[in-house]
Amino acid sequence: xxxxxRIRVTATRQLNEAWQREVSRTVELQEQVVGEARVRQxxxxxxxxxxxxxxxSALAADGSGWREVEAGYRYDxxxxxxxxxxxxxxxxxxxxxxxQVQISAQETRELAGLINTEVAAEGEGGYYDDGWGGWxxxxxxxxxxxxxxxxxxxIARSQIEQAQNQAEAQAAADIEAAARIQLxxxxxxRQAALSNQARQHLDTVGVRCRQAFHRVLARGYRDAILAYxxxxxxxxxxxxxxxxxxxxxxTLRE
Numbered sequence: 705x706x707x708x709x710r711i712r713v714t715a716t717r718q719l720n721e722a723w724q725r726e727v728s729r730t731v732e733l734q735e736q737v738v739g740e741a742r743v744r745q746x747x748x749x750x751x752x753x754x755x756x757x758x759x760x761s762a763l764a765a766d767g768s769g770w771r772e773v774e775a776g777y778r779y780d781x782x783x784x785x786x787x788x789x790x791x792x793x794x795x796x797x798x799x800x801x802x803x804q805v806q807i808s809a810q811e812t813r814e815l816a817g818l819i820n821t822e823v824a825a826e827g828e829g830g831y832y833d834d835g836w837g838g839w840x841x842x843x844x845x846x847x848x849x850x851x852x853x854x855x856x857x858x859i860a861r862s863q864i865e866q867a868q869n870q871a872e873a874q875a876a877a878d879i880e881a882a883a884r885i886q887l888x889x890x891x892x893x894r895q896a897a898l899s900n901q902a903r904q905h906l907d908t909v910g911v912r913c914r915q916a917f918h919r920v921l922a923r924g925y926r927d928a929i930l931a932y933x934x935x936x937x938x939x940x941x942x943x944x945x946x947x948x949x950x951x952x953x954x955t956l957r958e
Contacts, residue, residue, distance in 0.1 A: 708830055711845055715852035716824045723864050724816045727872045731883040734806035737891050739898020741799045741906045748793040756793060758931070759924035763788055768920055779916050783905055786913035795917055799902040799909040805890045809883040815871045823859045827851030926950050 751759065763770045763777040770777040776790040784799040829847030926943065933941050933956070942953040 711829045711848045713827050713848035713852050715856055716822055717856045719819055719821050719823050719860050721819045721864055725868045726814055727875050728812040729876050729879045730810045731880050732808045733883055733887045734804055735887055735891050737803050737805055737895045739801045739895050739902045741903035742796055744794050744796045746794045754928050758928035759921055762920045762924040781912040784909035797910045797913045799906040801898040801902045803894055805894050807883055807887045811879050813875050817867050817871055819863055819867055825852050825855030825859055922950055
């Protein structure tokens with residue numbers, strides 16, 4: 705028995721395959737929609753600088769009910785909220801209504817394609833110089849050729865499957881994109897309707913917000929007046945609150 709030998713064969717094939725696949729997709733999307741109506745009231749023309757400073761201190765105080773946000777201080781009520789805007793020195797009242805819109809879309813598409821390309825693969829066979837055990841060079845050549853053809857078949861199947869998967873993924877993305885466009889149109893319509901309804905509730909929300917604002921504004925005035933009295937040597941300073949009425953008394957010497 706002589707040393708074993710190896711034969712390698714490279715085979716090529718012009719792949720010209722048509723394929724078809726049916727794809728079905730169901731897309732369910734939802735989005736939260738908020739409609740708003742707002743009004744802004746400047747305060748710098750009606751409140752002096754000391755009162756505004758005292759107001760902001762009262763808003764920031766623990767227990768005020770107002771929470772600090774990026775633009776200033778916010779107070780939430782049923783149906784909306786109020787924001788005291790620090791830089792603008794204004795009170796903004798916002799009425800809000802929320803709803804959820806959703807859409808369910810189902811579509812079936814017939815996908816088809818054509819692969820036209822050249823593929824190559826390599827096969828290998830073994831033999832002995834003396835043909836020991838029937839392993840001749842001719843048999844090795846046949847083995848290598850068969851292995852190369854099997855590789856070509858596998859490559860062809862893989863390329864067809866890859867093309868089908870890519871087309872299916874693109875179709876699914878297109879179906880979802882179309883559904884998102886429909887959802888956005890529905891959300892825009894619903895938001896417009898909610899904003900119109902919110903405008904009708906703006907006065908009611910405004911009453912609730914102004915009540916909360918006037919309470920903290922009163923505390924701001926109280927603190928500003930007491931600070932003025934102390935700063936100017938006030939005597940017999942007395943402050944009492946009863947039923948939302950603040951009574952402040954003090955004496956200033958001439």
